[in-house]
Each structure stands twice: as structure tokens, then as C-alpha cells.
Amino acid sequence: MVIHFLQLNGISPATDTYCKTWMYIEFTLEAVTNYLVAVMSIQRHTLVFRPNLFIIRFKRYLLYYLPLLCCIIYPVSFYMGAVVFYPCDPAQWNFTLNMCGDTICFLSGSEVLATYDWIVNSGLPIILIMLANLLLIIRVVKQKSRRQKTVSWSKQRRMTLQLVSISSLYLLTWLPTIITGIMQQICPSNYLYGIQEDFISDLTYLNCLLMPWMSLGLLPDFHKWMLKRFKHITTRQNTIRPTA
Numbered sequence: 220m221v222i223h224f225l226q227l228n229g230i231s232p233a234t235d236t237y238c239k240t241w242m243y244i245e246f247t248l249e250a251v252t253n254y255l256v257a258v259m260s261i262q263r264h265t266l267v268f269r270p271n272l273f274i275i276r277f278k279r280y281l282l283y284y285l286p287l288l289c290c291i292i293y294p295v296s297f298y299m300g301a302v303v304f305y306p307c308d309p310a311q312w313n314f315t316l317n318m319c320g321d322t323i324c325f326l327s328g329s330e331v332l333a334t335y336d337w338i339v340n341s342g343l344p345i346i347l348i349m350l351a352n353l354l355l356i357i358r359v360v361k362q363k364s365r366r367q368k369t370v371s372w373s374k375q376r377r378m379t380l381q382l383v384s385i386s387s388l389y390l391l392t393w394l395p396t397i398i399t400g401i402m403q404q405i406c407p408s409n410y411l412y413g414i415q416e417d418f419i420s421d422l423t424y425l426n427c428l429l430m431p432w433m434s435l436g437l438l439p440d441f442h443k444w445m446l447k448r449f450k451h452i453t454t455r456q457n458t459i460r461p462t463a
Contacts, residue, residue, distance in 0.1 A: 220244075221317065221424070230314040238312050238319035243302045245318060246340075249423065250294035253344035253393075256385070258286045260351035267355065268362075294340065301325045301332060317416060330404055337400045345393045352382035384433055392422045 220241050224230060230238065262283060265272055273279040305325045313320035326333045356379055399415045402408075435441055 224317055228315075230312075230319055233312075233314040235307070235309040235312060238314075239302060239307070239324075241318055242321070242324070243298055246302060246336075247294050247298045250298070250340045250344075251291055252426070253341070253348070253389075254290035254294065255287065256389070257344040257347040257351070258290050260348050260355075260385075262286070264351065264355055264358070268358065297340070301336065317420070321416070321420070334401065334404050337397060337404065341393065341400065342397045345389050345397065348389050349386040352386045356382055381433075385430075388426060388429060388433065392425045395419045396423055
């Protein structure tokens with residue numbers, strides 16, 4: 220939808236239904252992704268320090284599957300009411316701006332609801348992601364020290380690099396958006412909105428583009444597999460066979 224808007228330099232079709240659908244999909248997918256990463260970052264503590272906890276079926280469903288399911292159900296339900304069913308004047312849509320303006324309906328109609336959305340649905344998951352990943356590194360180091368073992372950073376390098384990379388990615392892409400979004404709710408500014416609309420809001424798309432490659436690059440033996448495949452392709456020779 221974003222590429223379609225940039226290609227046409229406008230919204231097409233310019234209708235209330237299309238704009239609400241775009242807002243609903245955009246907000247829901249972003250919130251679901253952020254909450255899932257936040258919950259999985261917290262669950263990683265249990266997987267590292269208490270791996271036997273999930274062996275019991277009841278605890279596995281209660282502490283593992285249920286939180287992940289809530290990460291999907293809550294955003295879908297919340298934005299269904301806040302975007303789809305929230306009363307909105309179709310004349311408020313701006314069909315010349317990305318996502319039809321992104322500041323109409325519940326974002327501009329209810330300051331309380333908009334602030335709640337920025338803090339709880341955007342800010343809270345990002346803070347949890349950063350804190351959970353950084354605390355996991357600290358807990359691993361403290362546990363090694365408590366057991367009077369030397370911390371082998373060569374063994375912890377992959378985990379540390381992965382957790383710091385995820386935290387840094389969410390920090391760089393989401394923190395500017397959250398700060399400017401809350402500032403717009405407290406003290407609206409056309410100048411700040413222009414910066415947010417033209418530059419800052421596009422940073423969040425970097426999560427979709429970079430996270431898969433970041434995850435693949437940090438998988439064990441991925442580099443060896445890539446080098447092996449590349450070497451196989453470059454050294455493969457054509458075989459000449461007689462034709463019938």
C-alpha cells in the first residue's frame with residue numbers, strides 16, 4: 220500500500236473504506252509484531268534459566284502459548300474498535316498523504332485513546348524488548364560470576380550480538396516515532412508533523428526489511444552454508460551431453 224501510494228503520489232482508491240482498511244492493517248500488524256517480539260524476549264529468560272518449566276503441559280500452555288495468543292488477539296480487537304468502528308468523518312481524510320494522513324479518527328478525535336495507543340501499544344513493547352534482551356545478557360554474566368566461572372565471551376558472542384542487534388534495531392526505528400507521536404498529542408505542530416510524515420514514520424519499515432536478514436545472519440552455521448552454496452555455484456562446470 221505504501222509503494223502504491225508513492226508510485227501514484229496519492230491515495231487510490233480515495234475512499235473512506237480503503238483508508239480505514241489501510242490504517243487497520245498497518246496498526247494491527249505493527250502492534251502484533253512488537254508484542255510478539257516483546258513476549259518472546261521475556262520468554263527467552265525462562266528458556267535459558269528454567270528450560271524444564273515448559274515440559275509440564277499446563278504451564279506450557281499458560282506461560283508460553285497463551286501470552287503469544289494474546290499478542291495477536293489484543294491488537295486485532297483493539298484496533299477493530301479504535302479504527303473500524305470508531306466514528307469518523309470521511310471529509311477528514313487527506314488523500315494526498317501517506318496512510319490518508321494518519322492523524323484522523325481516534326488519533327485526533329480522542330486524546331486519551333491516542334496517548335494510550337502511543338504509550339501502551341507502541342512504547343511499552345519497545346521498552347520491554349530492549350530491557351528483556353539487555354537484562355538477559357546481564358543475568359548470564361552474573362550467573363557465570365556467581366558460579367565462579369570465567370565468562371567466555373567467545374561462547375556468548377552469538378547470543379550477545381543477537382540480543383544487542385534486536386534491541387538496537389527497535390531502538391533506532393521506533394523511539395523517534397514514539398517520541399514525536401506523543402509530542403504531537405501533547406503539543407500539535409505542523410512542522411513536526413511534516414518531519415514525522417516525510418522521514419520518521421518510514422523508519423519503522425526497516426524492521427520488516429532488516430529483521431529477517433539479521434535473524435538469518437545470526438543463525439548457527441548459516442555463514443558456512445552460504446559459503447558452501449556460493450562455492451558450489453561458482454565451481455560448478457557445464458556438462459556437455461550428446462543430443463538425441
